Amino acid sequence: MGREAGLSALEATLMSVLVYSGTAQAATVGGFAAGAGIFAGMATVLMLNARYLLYGASLRPWLSQCRPPQAYGTLWFLGDANWAMATKANAEGENDAAFILGSGVSMYLPWIAGTLSGALAGNWIADPRTLGVDFLLVAFCAAMAMDLFKSRADAVPAIAAAVVAALLDQVAPSGWTLVAAGLAGGFAAWLRHEDAP
Amino acid sequence: MTLRAELLPLLFGLALASFACRAGGFWLMRFVTVTPRLRATLAAAPLAVMIGIVTPAALRGGLPEIVGLAATFAAMRLWRSDLLAMFVGVAAVALCRAFAQ
Numbered sequence: 654m655g656r657e658a659g660l661s662a663l664e665a666t667l668m669s670v671l672v673y674s675g676t677a678q679a680a681t682v683g684g685f686a687a688g689a690g691i692f693a694g695m696a697t698v699l700m701l702n703a704r705y706l707l708y709g710a711s712l713r714p715w716l717s718q719c720r721p722p723q724a725y726g727t728l729w730f731l732g733d734a735n736w737a738m739a740t741k742a743n744a745e746g747e748n749d750a751a752f753i754l755g756s757g758v759s760m761y762l763p764w765i766a767g768t769l770s771g772a773l774a775g776n777w778i779a780d781p782r783t784l785g786v787d788f789l790l791v792a793f794c795a796a797m798a799m800d801l802f803k804s805r806a807d808a809v810p811a812i813a814a815a816v817v818a819a820l821l822d823q824v825a826p827s828g829w830t831l832v833a834a835g836l837a838g839g840f841a842a843w844l845r846h847e848d849a850p
Numbered sequence: 851m852t853l854r855a856e857l858l859p860l861l862f863g864l865a866l867a868s869f870a871c872r873a874g875g876f877w878l879m880r881f882v883t884v885t886p887r888l889r890a891t892l893a894a895a896p897l898a899v900m901i902g903i904v905t906p907a908a909l910r911g912g913l914p915e916i917v918g919l920a921a922t923f924a925a926m927r928l929w930r931s932d933l934l935a936m937f938v939g940v941a942a943v944a945l946c947r948a949f950a951q
Contacts, residue, residue, distance in 0.1 A: 667861060694864050699871060835898045
């Protein structure tokens, strides 16, 4: 994909090392090819990656047992799948913060290697759509959602998230849809929660 | 293997925006005390975000995507393994698309 936008293999790989976000890289590489500037690119990344604000916030109780350099170093490698895995492991009693770093790095390195080999090979062997690769994240999230759905108390936030996502997707499909869904689910849980007296 | 100098500010700008998102949420929580209610709020966010990713894909997708999701759910019910369910779902989508053409 980088090759089509005129990025060299070195440039595409450096981009993966620095930005490390599939959706953000795809969007900004497209914008770069169309002559978009640096601030439009940064705004796109902020919008597409705003979900990481939620991920980071949800890791606070767990990751705050580390010293700041370790915590922020771990956050550099934060990704969708690694955060979902870590959250699930934490719910099952995993308390070692190194798990977040380990699962993060194990997603990061294949991403860099994949970009490098993809850029060097020049072209995809086949159309990713035919192989269903574009469905990978959706299927993974669907499976994760079933994992995370533990009790009937989860139903109200889940429905709130689905309704908000469905409505917002009609109006303005963008990286903000899942952010809004996350906020709606959180807000529903906040409303439902009864503080102990 | 070339690296154009004029591309570097762009790449570093994008990296900055990307890391600001990764670290920002964690950093902001320094100034907030985590009450049980806030903990419940944050705990609900993961499932909600997952649903936020799946819902638009399901609504906008055609038959292959619907079959793929159904296959993912069924595999998850059967084997309770998320990775396996993911591969079953992707395979179902690829098969449906192959037949649709």
